Amino acid sequence: MTDTLFIIEDEALLGQELLRHFKRENWDATLAGTLADAERELLASTPQPLVVLSDMSLPDGSALDLLERLREAGHRSEWIFLTGYGSVPDSVRALRLGAHEFLEKPCPRDRLDLVVAGAARAARAHRRLEREQQAGSQRYRPEAMLGDSPANRQVQELLRRLAQAPFTSLLLAGETGTGKGLAARILHHTGARSEGPFVHLNCAALPRELIEAELFGHEAGAFTGAHGRHAGLFEQADGGTLFLDEIGDLDTHLQAKLLTAIEERSIRRLGGAREIRVDAQIIAATHRDLAACVAQGSFRADLYHRMSVFRIQLPPLRERPQDLEQLVPAFVAEFSAIAGKELQRIPDDMMAELKRYNWPGNVRELRNVIERSVLLSEGPQLSTRWLQLCTTSPCPIAWPGGPMLELPLDGSLTLDDIERRVIEHTLDRHDGNLSAAARTLGVSRETLRYRVQKYALQK
Numbered sequence: 041m042t043d044t045l046f047i048i049e050d051e052a053l054l055g056q057e058l059l060r061h062f063k064r065e066n067w068d069a070t071l072a073g074t075l076a077d078a079e080r081e082l083l084a085s086t087p088q089p090l091v092v093l094s095d096m097s098l099p100d101g102s103a104l105d106l107l108e109r110l111r112e113a114g115h116r117s118e119w120i121f122l123t124g125y126g127s128v129p130d131s132v133r134a135l136r137l138g139a140h141e142f143l144e145k146p147c148p149r150d151r152l153d154l155v156v157a158g159a160a161r162a163a164r165a166h167r168r169l170e171r172e173q174q175a176g177s178q179r180y181r182p183e184a185m186l187g188d189s190p191a192n193r194q195v196q197e198l199l200r201r202l203a204q205a206p207f208t209s210l211l212l213a214g215e216t217g218t219g220k221g222l223a224a225r226i227l228h229h230t231g232a233r234s235e236g237p238f239v240h241l242n243c244a245a246l247p248r249e250l251i252e253a254e255l256f257g258h259e260a261g262a263f264t265g266a267h268g269r270h271a272g273l274f275e276q277a278d279g280g281t282l283f284l285d286e287i288g289d290l291d292t293h294l295q296a297k298l299l300t301a302i303e304e305r306s307i308r309r310l311g312g313a314r315e316i317r318v319d320a321q322i323i324a325a326t327h328r329d330l331a332a333c334v335a336q337g338s339f340r341a342d343l344y345h346r347m348s349v350f351r352i353q354l355p356p357l358r359e360r361p362q363d364l365e366q367l368v369p370a371f372v373a374e375f376s377a378i379a380g381k382e383l384q385r386i387p388d389d390m391m392a393e394l395k396r397y398n399w400p401g402n403v404r405e406l407r408n409v410i411e412r413s414v415l416l417s418e419g420p421q422l423s424t425r426w427l428q429l430c431t432t433s434p435c436p437i438a439w440p441g442g443p444m445l446e447l448p449l450d451g452s453l454t455l456d457d458i459e460r461r462v463i464e465h466t467l468d469r470h471d472g473n474l475s476a477a478a479r480t481l482g483v484s485r486e487t488l489r490y491r492v493q494k495y496a497l498q499k
């Protein structure tokens with residue numbers, strides 16, 4: 041699609057010259073000679089032009105007044121002002137109204153082309169962000185948390201209420217796959233900060249030093265490898281939400297820094313001397329029992345109390361089998377559409393089997409099971425054959441070319457416990473050789489070393 045440019049210029053010769061030039065450059069360009077014409081045409085144009093290039097003073101008034109009225113009417117085009125006698129107060133007002141640039145006449149053509157191209161890029165980026173935000177707010181409503189059980193309806197109600205509360209920090213607790221990530225997005229997209237960014241960090245995925253630099257940013261030369269300055273995730277989330285997943289895995293030194301950042305609403309980059317104010321709401325999630333972590337000394341009590349002022353506990357799926365009646369058809373419809381199939385009938389015996397199962401991986405596991413069943417089923421009805429639910433306990437995990445590792449999947453082990461045991465067995469099998477164990481597990485030596493430290497497996 042050709043990009044649209046709207047020119048407002050009362051000097052007829054200059055106006056025609058600009059129009060011809062930008063049409064030659066492949067712009068879909070339009071010219072108006074007065075503010076009244078420009079206002080009428082701009083208000084009627086859909087979509088709005090990407091860029092407006094306007095003279096400042098026209099015979100029927102100041103283009104700044106027009107820009108102000110259009111902004112109030114929701115116009116988002118990028119504006120560039122061209123003026124013969126721009127004054128400082130004008131340029132200040134233009135920038136305050138969100139104008140892209142303020143150029144003095146005569147402006148060399150190549151400079152003008154560069155500025156117009158920059159404004160078009162900025163306009164496209166804004167529009168993409170707006171589209172994503174709109175899609176997010178349609179997709180992430182509290183009703184997206186499917187399920188008709190009293191427990192799930194209570195979660196939906198809490199999400200609805202808390203999204204309207206101006207909280208600075210909130211804790212989402214629940215086993216893996218219960219929907220903590222989904223709940224965080226719902227809180228963001230239905231809350232007052234939905235126009236701001238949603239920034240996500242998984243605290244279990246990175247080593248401590250990297251997390252610190254990621255969260256707080258750094259100045260050039262703050263540590264070996266810190267070549268330039270870097271705005272951390274706190275700064276990137278300014279005006280929006282910072283979602284800290286697996287906060288229970290955050291090291292205690294960083295827990296203290298996080299608490300200070302939440303309480304003082306400011307951070308200091310690594311190697312920086314300046315306090316930077318940040319206005320972001322923090323949503324943290326954990327599958328751990330944080331109160332027990334406080335008792336064991338691995339989680340700071342002060343951060344725990346701060347985070348738990350607002351708290352949502354997501355119940356495990358096995359405690360709300362009624363929710364399967366909404367979840368299963370929704371996932372069947374989703375994966376059927378992706379696979380181009382028309383599966384509708386969910387046999388009663390299949391639903392009964394799904395309700396009997398205890399879902400250690402919760403809704404994520406259900407999604408995966410339904411995806412497999414949809415992809416492998418033939419005909420209009422789903423087949424129980426492909427459910428392959430592991431109803432024996434313990435559940436055997438195939439050991440490549442060797443004995444089996446047996447793990448109870450009855451809810452007594454968390455995902456971390458399972459990971460710990462798998463790593464422990466693999467290390468034993470390789471007589472403690474880290475490189476060999478990393479090869480067997482298909483991860484880098486660094487990743488395995490980090491996990492070994494995390495689970496204190498080093499002898």
Ligand SMILES: Nc1ncnc2c1ncn2[C@@H]1O[C@H](COP(=O)(O)OP(=O)(O)OP(=O)(O)O)[C@@H](O)[C@H]1O
Nearest residue numbers: 184185186215216217218219220221222327403404
């Ligand atoms: N009630 C629900 N309705 C619809 N989809 C759900 C629901 N709960 C979870 N899901 C979906 O299940 C998947 C897993 O959920 P999510 O990632 O939010 O879980 P989680 O609790 O954050 O897991 P983890 O602790 O492992 O990060 C996602 O695709 C999510 O959209």
